Amino acid sequence: MRIGLDVGGTHTDAVLMDGTTVVARTKATTTADVASGIEAALRVILAECDPAAVDLLTIGTTQFTNAVIERKQLSKVAAVRVCLPAGRGLMPRSDWPEDLVKSTDGGSYLLHGGHLYDGRELAPLDDAEVTALIRSLNDAKPAAVIVSCAFSPTQPALEMALVDRLRAALPDTPICPSHQIGGLGLIERENAAILNAALLAFADRVANAFTGSSSRLGLRCPVYVSQNDGTLITLERLRHYPALTFASGPTNSIRGAWALTGLSDAIVIDIGGTTSDIGVLKNGFPRQSNLVIDVGGIRTNFRMPDVLATGLGGGSLVSDDGRTCGPQSVARELRQKALCFGGDVMTLTDIAVSRGRLAISDAAVTSPVTEALCDIVDETILAKLNAAVDQMKPGGAILPVILVGGGAALVPGDNLAGCPIVRPDNADVANAIGASIAxxxxxxxxxxxxxxxxxxxxxxxxxxxxxxxxxxxxxxxxxxxxxxxxxxxxxxxxxxxxxxxxxxxxxxxxxxxxxx
Amino acid sequence: MKIVASDIDDLALGAVFLATGGGGDPYLPALIAKQTLVQTDGVTLIAPEALRDEDFVVPIGGVGAPTVSLELLPSVDEASQVLDRYERLMGRSIAAVASFEIGGGNSLMPLMAAAVRGVPVVDGDGMGRAFPEAQMMSYAIAGVTPTPALAMDYAGNTATFETADTVTYEHHIRAFAAAAGGMITVAEHPMSGAELKASVISGTVSFSLKLGQLLRKQRGPINQLMPALRALFNESVYGAIHQIFSGKVASISTRTVGGYDVGDLSIQDFHDPNAVCSITIKNEYLVAMVDGRPLAMVPDLIVIVDAETAAPINAERLHYGQRVAVLAIGAPEFYQTPQALAATQPRCFGIDLDYQALAELVPSDN
CATH class of the missing domain: 3.30.1660 (Dodecin subunit-like)
Incomplete structure (x- = not known):
């Protein structure tokens, strides 16, 4: 059996899977130290089975995305760009928010070398420059070094040659080749590599915490982490590529929708508290975006799922006339502010409760909104989602729309933009199920x-x-x-x-x- | 007037609008331009009329694949060195730098080069939009020869060109670009102040800046923005602006043929699914038709904007389902002349259609 864990900003979800069957499931609160939330969730799951029967523990986590956004846990990185005589136009970390430069700047170096688009050498490596670089790095002692070489995604040899020399000269410093992190686009790839390298020390701590938690609970199985494309990496690989987990939130929901339905080509909507994230399943995997991706204010070219977020969720504010829903949301304060909990703010949750689509056992008011207003709001929701789904349909094809996430019940009806709606069981823990796919x-x-x-x-x-x-x-x-x-x-x-x-x-x- | 670093984002936004679907992503040129203008304290923009007839003016820009610049990065040094070498080649000192095209990233390079060299940049360009080839430039159409031209690659290697005509020049410069790493910086079409005044599309740099400011400050549904856009275009070198269609992108197909992005786009009316606007793309948006009837065609400008934000969308960013509006703008008067139309009308792009001016195709309700 496998355990899938998804550590989100608010909830830590866990599922115990036997093949494609959900044997046990739980939602715990994500704790500040993460580990105790994980252990709380695992304890609930392990009450249902013998730890020895668990073959695999897989974890999806947003800790690394949050570290970049909050500028915490980051270390200093030296950026070595191999591009001269080209590539002088912009220094590394140009156009970065100042606080992020401050928390990651371990020096920048430009060297001769690299390739051209057709594979020819732009310039050879210069021995004297490499020797001087090693001397500088020995003095500056950055926590990690990244090497980005012109056209390295298509011609990695020269980048690797320098990486090998630096590894030999600085055996205790992680040396990261950029082509293993990003594709074409020197600045975006270099940015991605710097962010990744700045997270390496934190990745070690997180990996150790995962191993610690699982062994404290008696698990002897291997531990894997889910990455942006919906597949798994080992903890060893996480220690080298923490940035590969940046999009694991939306990715795990999309993969979970595939696991729950067996539909390998579909549209997936993950409806949360503030947004509905719309993605596309293609051959059972999230369709990838080819656009540059902004992470914490930085342009990167990580391969991330193509997700369209629209401001509709359980906490979305509804205007008095019902014609506007979201993007403003009460978010985490739903239980204090929503009408059905005795508050004074009309939210989409109140509409779903009034309609009887959503049963909340401890709701103070079971139908806080009139039938007529509900009709209007349902129209508003559908108009907004229809337009968004229509944009994501590949070439306008009619595909099933799978609704997952805690807010799936907010959506009325049986089709969106002409596509039939599928509402699988266990949709609210789709993310943890997605993380469990091996x-x-x-x-x-x-x-x-x-x-x-x-x-x-x-x-x-x-x-x-x-x-x-x-x-x-x-x-x-x-x-x-x-x-x-x-x-x-x-x-x-x-x-x-x-x-x-x-x-x-x-x-x-x-x-x-x-x-x- | 001085262009400073804080103007660049607006200028780049205006340039994407005027690029009529082509021109590439101006992100890197804009970033480098900002950096350069901070270091140099800005660059002076001068009206073409402020030049003396005997002044020596040189247009400068990049030729090749913008994709290559994503790895090799545009370079300010390269741009200013091209001007140095060009002065040596011609034995004259440059009084002002001009731009090939106001559309896309090429609108920003002359600003950087001029800033570094401490010379002014001309408020105007050689297209008023984006076009793919040198013989479509107003300088060439007005009879200015492209050569002597000087091109430099990433390593500082240079080539100089002396060709019999503009079309031959275009072939040779493309071949050098491909041999020299895919992207080169070029100074060409040397002119006297008098020649420039006769051939430049005047005022487009300051216009692009104003346009960008408007699009940023009044970002919102295109219907709300149209009155302000009309007023802006009415006071410009361009003809009137019209919203000729709006709807959602129903299909988009492009592929690369002979170095061009060639394809077709169809947009379906929001309310009437049978009303479809089809647009022919060859790097830029060239012809817009509804029911087999043309609504606008090159050299008039066709621009696609997001219906909700009025942000211009270039061809490589279009995808199924986007809510868009199609805008058409009369080309500057220069491009309505028979010589200009001979070089830029639909047949020059292989489209079997006689040019009809936008003013004749759309009702003058605005």
Whole structure:
């Protein structure tokens, strides 16, 4: 059996899964130290089963996103950019909020080297520069170093050559190559790598806390963490790539919707207290966004699920005429302010309670809103969600809409934007169920110049790289399958050039074998 | 008038609007421009009329794939060095720098180069919008030859060009861009002050700034913004602005052909699903049709904005389901002349359509 845990800002949810069956479930409050909330949730679950029967513990956590947003737990990072004579236009950490520069700045260095779009060398590494860099780093002693090299996502060799030399010279300092964190876009990739490196020390503490909690509760199984694309990474990998968990909140809900329904192509709406987050399932995985992603005020190019947030949730304020719902929300104060709890603010929860769609056992008032007003509000909700769902439909296709999250009951009716609504059981713990899915992935990308190679050759090459990455992440080699081949045309290039990216997924190399 | 760092975000927003769907993301050029203008205390913007007829003026800009700049980064040094080398090549000192196109990131590079060199930048450009090729520039149309031209790559390698005509120049400069890492900085179309005055689309830099300020300050539904936009365009070098359609994006298909983003877009009316506006894209939005009837066509400007925020959306950011409004703006008078139309009308983009002016296609209700 597997345990899935989802540590959110408010709740820590846990489920015990036997295959696709939910055996036990609980919602605990997320605590300031996180660990005691996790242990409280695990204790409830382990009351239902013998710790020895648990093969796998998987955790989705928003701790690292919160650390960046709150500027806490961050350490100093030296940024080494290998790009000269190009790449002088902007120094690392340009356009960052000042407080984040202050908490992460461990120096910036520009060196000669890198590649061009067609794979040619931009410049070779300069030995004297590397020696001087090592001397400077030895003096400055940053907590971590990142290396970002022009076109390293398509040509990683030179970036790795410098990383290897730095690792040999500074054996106690983590040295992070940027191409393992982000794709093309030097500034965004460098930003992503710096954020990741600034979280490494915290990642060690979190990983140790996870191991500590699970062993205190008698679990002997491996512990994994869920990452942005909806697959798992080991705690060892978390210690190197904490930033890969930045989007695990929305990702786990989308994956949970897949696990709950078996629908591999669908639209998923996770309805919370303040927003409805709309994502898309494609081959059982969240559809990824190709846009730059803002994390704590910083532009990054992390691969994150394409999610459209619209201001509708259980705490959304409803105007007196019922024509406006959200985006303002009472959020966590629902139980103090909402009409049904004896407060004086009309929220979407009050509408759902009045309609009988939502039963709240300790509600003070069971129908605080008139029938006529409810009719209007339902129209308002539907208009807002219809428009949002319509935007997310891939090419306008009719797909099922799966409602998950604590606020799923807020949505009236049986279709949105012409798509049939699916309301699975256990929808309110979809995120924890999503975290419990035992699959791992690997990804690779390359620029393809039409005149130089055939497209199929390049796809084959990139797929092989992605497969290697998946196996090294823990996938069983005989379960690998390609879930996404993406080709992005690059405009304004005289020779027809395409960016090809392949994602491969496999089942986690059977954790129960290890347990038995 | 001085352009300072705090103007750049508005200028860049105006430039995305005037890019009519093309021009790339101005994020990096804007960031570098801000940094440069802080260091140099701004750059002087001068009206074309303020130049003396014998002054030496040079347009400068980037040629190649914006995607490459995402890795190699635009460079201020490169831009100012191009001006140094160009002065040496021509044996004259530059009185002012001008811009190729006001649309997209290329509108910002001349500001940086001029700021570093301490010379003024001309309030105007060679397109009044974005176009893909050199022979579509007003400078070329007015008879200014593109060469001698000088191009520099990321490593400071330079090439100079002397070509028989503008089309040949365009081929050669593209080939150099591809050989030199994908993106180069170019000084071309050298002009006297008198030639510039006869060929520049005047006032577009200060206009783009005002447009950006308006779009930022009055961000909101396009219907509310239209009166202010009308007033702004009525006092400009451009013709009138019209909202020609609004609806949701029903389909978008683009692919790269010969270095261009080519495709079709269709937008479905909010209320009448049978009313569909189709737009032909070749980097920029070129022709808008409803029911097989053209509503606007190049060189008149077609701009797509978000219906709720009025933020301009370039072609690479369009996706199914977006709520948008299609705006059309009469091209500056320069582009209504027969010589200009010969270089920029729909047939120049392979579209089998006679040019009809926007004023004839839309009712003059606004």
């Amino acid at each position: 699959q791992v992935s690997g990804e690779a990308e390359m620029l393809h110049v039409a005149s130089k190679q055939s497209r199929s050759e390049v796809v084959e090459l990139v797929t092989a790289r992605a497969e290697t990455a998946a196996v090294s992440a823990g996938a069983a080699a005989d379960t690998l399958s390609t879930i996404n081949v993406e080709a992005l045309d690059i405009p304004y290039m005289a020779a027809e050039t395409t960016r090809i990216r392949v994602t491969v997924v496999g089942d986690l190399d059977d954790p129960s074998k290890r347990a038995s």
